[in-house]
Amino acid sequence: MATVEKRGNSYRITVSNGYDVTGKQIREKITYTPDSETTEKQQKKALEKFIFEFEEKVKNGKYLSGEKMTxxxxxxxxxxxxxxxxxxxxxxxxxxxxxxxxxxxxxxxxxxxxxxxxxxxxxxxxxxxxxxxxxxxxxxxxxxxxxxxxxxxxxxxxxxxxxxxxxxxxxxxVSPPKDNKMTDEVKHFTLEQSISFLNALEMEYATKYKAHYRIDDTGKKYYVQSYIETRSIPTQFKVFFNLALFGGMRRGELIALTWNDIDFINNTININKSTGYVKKKMITKAPKNKSSIRVITIPAPVMDLAKKYRTEQLVYKLSIGDQWLGDNYVFIQSTGKQMHLATPYGTFKDIIKKYNATMENEEDKLPNIPLHGLRHTSATLLISDNNDVRTVSARLGHAQTSTTMNIYAHSLKKSDEKASDSLSSMLIKKA
CATH class of the missing domain: 1.10.150.130 (Tyrosine recombinase, N-terminal domain)
Structure with missing residues (x-):
């Protein structure tokens, strides 16, 4: 039989659970707080049900106790x-x-x-x-x-x-130790830097190759003198980084995209899966959080670029014939298989490095932000342009707006200051 002790708005319930080796009675205790929104009759009924279920768990050895469990x-x-x-x-x-x-x-x-x-x-x-x-x-x-x-x-x-x-x-x-080298502000591009990065994707870069030896089809070794080759960024990566910036998509979500997820008529992308490492293997599956499944609108120029890339990929697929091993993924390896998760990171860093090498002034160079910084950039620019947090949160696939607010607190503070200045200019007469 349970004993019940009322403590303010809650109840302390105690149930006997036999005796230990010394003959001392073992008591299991638990606290129950009724729903304050329900009636007194409903609260009483809920309490009785809770007591009954608690007694049954103790009796059947199914009650877990934080006092006993390590x-x-x-x-x-x-x-x-x-x-x-x-x-x-x-x-x-x-x-x-x-x-x-x-x-x-x-x-x-x-x-x-x-x-x-x-x-x-x-x-x-x-x-x-x-x-x-x-x-x-x-x-x-x-x-x-x-x-x-x-x-x-x-x-x-x-x-x-x-x-x-x-x-x-x-x-x-408890407060874990702080890292004095880190800033609370997430790393991202400013508006001006974002424009520079988009320009960087359209530039051609000269790569110098040192003199080296090669082997021809017959196995004969021959010497190649040093030379300079000018190349542009492959369309595939232009699309990848544009979607990361304009869509605020995660790396795993981009890598998981198939052409079936892209709606060229409505300029939308259906984000319904993600790719990640599980036991050092790449696995693509639907996300556990429903909020991560979403449909986002992408600017028409970016979708036009994706359409161009789609055509290029189809032409390439036909050109390699039986060597194509793909499964309709948007971002691929040379065989058509899904792009490796590590590939975009290296390319992103390489683009920033090559772009910065063309800039004489330090202030014109791009900061060395992480690849995930493009997602942060997308969110920060939206917030700075006074888009509401709920819209930004839904676009990013956050389960709660509080997540967005915590990550982008600094940007939200700047938006709040901007709002204050707007009201000031509208309502306060200048002397």
Missing amino acids: FAEFYEYWLKEYSDKHLEDTTLEDYVDELNNKIIPAIGHLKLAKINPTHLQKFYNNLLEDGVRKDGKSGGYSPVTIKKNHAIISSMLTQAVLWQLIDSNPCDR
Whole structure:
């Protein structure tokens, strides 16, 4: 029989679970908070149901207690009941690697309900110490790595709170070390730099080749003198980087595109899958978050460029005949197979490097932003042009507008200042 103690707006429920080896009674406890939006009668009925289900779980040995379960045991339960159903394969693989190599060895032995901010702070501080790395490199782990571990632990303990295994998340009261070298502002192009980058895609670049030897079809070696060759950016990459910038698409979403996803009549792209690494293999599948599945409109000039590339690809496919091994992917290797995930990054960096080599003044050069910076650029430009956050969030495929607001807080602040200046110029009379 359960005993119920009312505590403010919640109830503390205690159920007997037999006796331990010393003859001491084992009590399982849980807190229940009724829905304040329901009637008193509905709350009473919901409480009775909760008590009955709690008693049944205890009686049948199915009740999980944060007081008894270690973090390592919770990790196994979390893997089975939650992770593969809610996390992308690439995200889960990253989580598991950090958990197995860093987190579990440090705090896996602790009882879930006993983990406190002090335990976590000591763990983070230890990761900073020299000699802690397992890859043989000197020094400790970077603040970025520690922040990632903090995010993983926090995510798991948040789920533990939702499952009522613990009352609160200790991560909320811990601050991982900051990286003084990093800025809170995401790396992206400005409007002027974005225009320069688009111009860079249309330029021709001279490449100097050193003198070298080659072997002809008969196996004979011959000498080739140094020479300079001028080349333009392949249309395939022009399309890729234009879509990344104008569509704010992720690398994996672009790599996963097939021609069936592109609607040339309505100038839209259906984003319904993504490619990522799973156990060092490229896997293409539908995203777990429904918000990532979306249809976005692309400017007509960019779609015209894609149409041109489509024609080029079809001509190329016919030219290589049986050597074509493709599956209708938009971005491909020389055989028609899906483009490798690493390819766009190298090409992107190469374009910036070659463009900067043509610029005499430092202020005219492009910053060395990451490839994902094109997505950040797309969002930042939209926000700076006073597009509402909900629209930007939906276009990016964020599950919540809060995600967009957190990432682009700096840009939103500038937009807010711009709005303030607009009101000032409209309403305040100038002396």
